[in-house]
Amino acid sequence: MSTDDFSEAIREFERDGETYKMADLTVLEEQGLCDLEKLPVSIRILLESVLRKAHTDGETIDADHVRAAASWEPDVPDAEVPFQPSRVVLQDLTGVPAVVDLAALRSAADRKGVDPTAVEPEVPCDLVIDHSVQVDYFGSDEAYERNVELEYERNEERYRAIKWAQEAFEDFEVVPPGTGIVHQVNLEHLGEVVHAREEDGEQWLLPDTLVGTDSHTPMIGGIGVVGWGVGGIEAEAALLGQPITMSLPEVVGVRLEGELPEGATATDLVLHITERLREVGVVDKFVEFFGPGVSQLSVADRATISNMAPEQGSTISMFPVDEKTLEYLELTGRDPDHVDLVREYLEAQGLFGEQEPEYTEVVEFDLGDVEPSLAGHKKPHSRIPMGDLDEHFPSLLEEQGVIGSGGEPAVGDGGGATVDSSDAGPGLGLDEKVAVELEDGREVEIGHGDVLVSAITSCTNTSNPSVMLAAGLLAKNAVEAGLEVPEYVKTSLAPGSRVVTEYLKEADLLPYLEELGYHVVGYGCTTCIGNSGPLPDPIEAAIDDHDLWTTSVLSGNRNFEARIHPKIAANYLASPPLVVAYGLAGRMDVDLEEEPIGTNAEGEDVYLEDVWPDAEEIHEAIHGSVSPDLFEEKYSQVYEGDERWEALDAPTGDVYEWDDESTYIREPPFFQEFPLEKPGVDNVEDARCLLTLGDTVTTDHISPAGQFGEDLPAGQWLKERGVSPHEFNTYGSRRGNHEVMMRGTFANVRIENEMLDGKEGGYTVHHPTGEDTTVFEASERYREEGTPLVVTAGDEFGTGSSRDWAAKGTDLLGIRATIAKSYERIYRDNLIGMGVLPLQFEDGDGWAELGLDGSEYFTIEGLEDGLEPNQELEVTAESEDGDVTEFTVTAQVDTPAAVEYVEHGGVLHMVLRELLQEELN
Structure with missing residues (x-):
């Protein structure tokens, strides 16, 4: 059908002497095609994309698709919408396979006698390298530098391929290692909310939309941007200009009311909402937040909620663009003129400010019901009130057959309160400990429930100054109270961007975190993606010998089995201050509402309430340390990288030079023998x-994304090619090699x-x-x-x-x-x-x-x-x-x-x- 049906909807937008084109949704309403106020905001943004592309394309996307998108109603019609995002975001674990596939497509085209540069991204793409850094070194001032050195040693070949792509393809930008986590960089810098962009020689205004190769891409919904996670395959197709054809989704509205109580954090709120929406059932659905409670949340809080869309099960988890959004854009260093443009364009489209459209279903949620919580032991939507952990953990061990109903070993006899870890075999009771001598001669005791990894990590929370500064304030109070983290706890701090480190320094809180062992170990996902690094060999041996159910606590979003560390059986998600609190306690089977968090040098009990910062302290810390200057400075050279990145000797040319001896980057078999006829x-x-x-x-x-050994097929393949086990790296880092990945x-x-x-x-x-x-x-x-x-x-x-x-x-x-x-x-x-x-x-x-x-x-x-x-x-x-x-x-x-x-x-x-x-x- 002709696109002329909606030609009137393409109009000019004048601003400061500039003339832009825009696809005006209000014209569709005037023509009686839809009632904009009743359409969810996310559906209106999809509709804009289809309307605009029907004008510029007219074949793949046409007027019938505009009508289909406009037909959305609470009882969702059976209609399909071809959606073309305005950009694509990759992280390196999925980005490297995307680069390898694009290179393989060029090689296939070259073999068929076709100009290889015909394979070219059709939409802009950013690749953020954040998934490769591993926590090998921790608890020292040198941890960051040594981990980055190791990262480059392990991944130099992968990074050369990425750097080749940056030069070989247009509109393909790379954020080098050591900069930040993809979602935080996206939120703080890449996300524009509205684009002013040239397309086919004309200047257009259009909403910022994206797909990304990480399931937590919906975090960008915290600033009102429609974006969701797709697999690398679908992202590559989107890069090459293929629209994502989707059935019109159901849209669930979550009406927020009330205020968070004192002591509850954005992370606690996230875990409550995740639990609630899992119960409601929002898989394959869009989720939008509205109501009076929205204005009570900072944009960082909103983004923390949006980040957990995959754990809720939803495709997106989106907040409106309002005054707080614009303030956040200014705070994070966006150009004030662009911020004004965002307001003017969205107001013209009827997309700015509080909205209360019709939804497929409305879920009521009172912020006042939130209490301090964790999620575990292996599912991010299994919320546990903090005060219930002392009962949760023994019950868990009974369910798993680790201990009996009285806390005694399920099999055998632990042999007393403390046993020698060299005596392999006996299981332990709930209160028994294993004596372990570390390589440096120190002796520690560990048992069921002890925290072996305490990590402030991941995009969920590190983008949120309120919880990061709360962690710093808790560390300060704990140090001043004379508390220390037990020696068996592996501590780490992996900020989501360099800005976080700067405002922790500005608030004079980083030294206190470091005193407890939470030194910066890198800027990446680290523990949450499984890159927690090794535990001391004697501790791993003790876990094996005595079937210990040890634990980790992290401020991330994923705690699936064997993800954090293959030897750690139970993993818990928590806010950054609670990560520090449980690191100090050294165990998870404790009720921190009633039991002490530890004792000081005088043997006096110290409780969580003694060191927990109040809301006014946190507010003052944010006000005094977070400023636009920090963001402008740290993001001014976001694509340049350090001297290591500059020194990388990347291949050149339009066609990638494959190395048959490589164990990191190999040409995949998908297109090597390629028939022109559809099979x-x-x-x-x-x-x-x-x-x-x-x-x-x-x-x-x-x-799997984490580590693997020489006894597995992937390890055997590498070992046969002369790669030593200590050089295996992780499955994630080998994603450019199909031989390793198919074996994994x-x-x-x-x-x-x-x-x-x-x-x-x-x-x-x-x-x-x-x-x-x-x-x-x-x-x-x-x-x-x-x-x-x-x-x-x-x-x-x-x-x-x-x-x-x-x-x-x-x-x-x-x-x-x-x-x-x-x-x-x-x-x-x-x-x-x-x-x-x-x-x-x-x-x-x-x-x-x-x-x-x-x-x-x-x-x-x-x-x-x-x-x-x-x-x-x-x-x-x-x-x-x-x-x-x-x-x-x-x-x-x-x-x-x-x-x-x-x-x-x-x-x-x-x-x-x-x-x-x-x-x-």
Whole structure:
């Protein structure tokens, strides 16, 4: 349909002698297409994008799509919207694979005789290097420099590839290591709220929108920007100009009222909201906050809430742009003229200030109900009131069979209050300790519940001055009260940006944090992404020898099994001041509301209330230390990097020079033998099940990001090529090497394949022989036999961080389809982006309910005539003795565009195929 239907909606906007074009939503209202006041703000922003692109494109996006976007109502119509974000943000763990894929696309084009520069990002992109720094050194003034040195040593090859991309591609900017966390840099600097941008030779005003390759991209919703996390595959497609075709989402409104009580932090609020929205069920939905309570929250508080959208389950978690937003933009050093432009444009669009549209559902939330809380022991939405931890932890150990109901060891006898860690074997009772001699001769005692890692880390909280300065004030009060952190606690401070360090210095609080061991260790995700670094060998040995359930406490957003450290069994999320408090206490099985946090040199008890800062102290610290000058100074050279970055000798040229000997960067196989014809999709015949999985199997289980050993397939591959175990680095750092990553898929040490009756780790059964082996080895044997594979799973399959390799590895292992009760959106979309079919059991069905154990032959029928959106397919599972189970599944492929991706074998395959055909014709 012609785009002329809405040509009147494209009008000029005059400001200070400049003339811009804008897609005016109010014209659509005048034409009777929608009632803007009733549309949620996020839907209006999607509508603007579609309207503008219908004018500038007219083919991929047209007037029918404008009508579809404008048709949103609380009872959401079954309509699709092609959304093209204004920019893309990458972090390095997913950014390196994106660079590798873009380089591989150029190599494929070059092999076909096509100018490789035809592969070029169509929208601006920022890549922030923040996921690679590891906490090897801590508790000293040299920790930061030594960790950064190690970071460059381990990742030099990866960083050279990123630097090549910065030069090879236009509109591809890189924020070098040691600058900040992607979401905080995005919030404090990259986010513009409104763009003034040239497109096709014309000046336009448009809302800032984005997708990012980290699931916590929605943090930008704290300043009213629509942005969400996608897998690297989908982000690469967006970079190359492919719109993200999505079904119109339900929008849940959260009405906030009241005020936070004294002593409650933004982190406590986040954990309450996360718990509440998980109960409501907001997966695949947009969430908008409104109501009188919004004005009570600082923008930093709002961003802390928005950051946890993945833990809530929502796609975005967004606040309105209001006066506080504009004040925040000025505080963080944005140009005052641009701040005025933001106001004028949003007012013209009816998007500024408090909104109360219609929502699919409204959730009421009273800020006054918030109490100090943590989340644990392995789920970020499992909130625990602080006062309940002393009961929570013993109950947890009983549930896990670690101790008996009286606190005694479940098996054996611990042998007294303290045992020698060299006496391997006995379990310990709740109150027993292990004596451990460290390498430097110091002796410590550890037991169940002791805090081995206390880390102020991650984007969730480090962007928020109120909780960071509260941590500094608590540290000051604790030092003055004579408290010390126990020697067995590994302490770290990883600010989200250099600005945080500066305002902690300005407030004269950093010295107190350092006195307790919380020295700056790096500017990156560190502990929250699994880069907590090693524990002392004797402590790890004691954990193994006595099956200790030790703990970590971190100010992050993820605490999944084996994520923080493979030896630490229970992990807890908390506000930065509580991270310090539990670091001081040295244990998690304590009620800090009633029990002392520690004793001073005189043996006197000190309680949390004695050292907890009050609201006025925190307010004064913020007022006296946080200023626009700090942000302007620290972000003025954000893309330049230090002398290490300058010294990197990066490759040059339009086509990347692949090194077959590299163990970090290798050309992936996806496009090496590439047919120009679309392969299509067909039935799956006599597939075997590679894994049978339970509920809440996360992307950490599927595609680990942390450390790995030489006993695993990935470690064996590296060792065969002369890489020593101490040089393995992490899975995340090896994401540019498909050989390592496919061997690491489904290889988490805590993943449990239900075929193996309680055995943990990346193992399975090779069914024709009945042999137990690794997942990778089994997949290779199946490949040699020409046998297709499936995976069965329970609810929430693929929840967690956006991991492109969770889908890429699934594809490379030969898995044609996954069959689960439900999926996390990003993992599902990534599977589609790699051409793997995500299938869903009917309600009430599941592999266990159907009596399947994974030994069957699986045949999936209904694909012989192609695939339709949300098509029902028939599956037959036949056991070795001939028993047949038939059941129906639904393909979780929602849109015609997603169907195209599957039929092409993946979205990048489609993009490359279309590009080559266009160039060759």
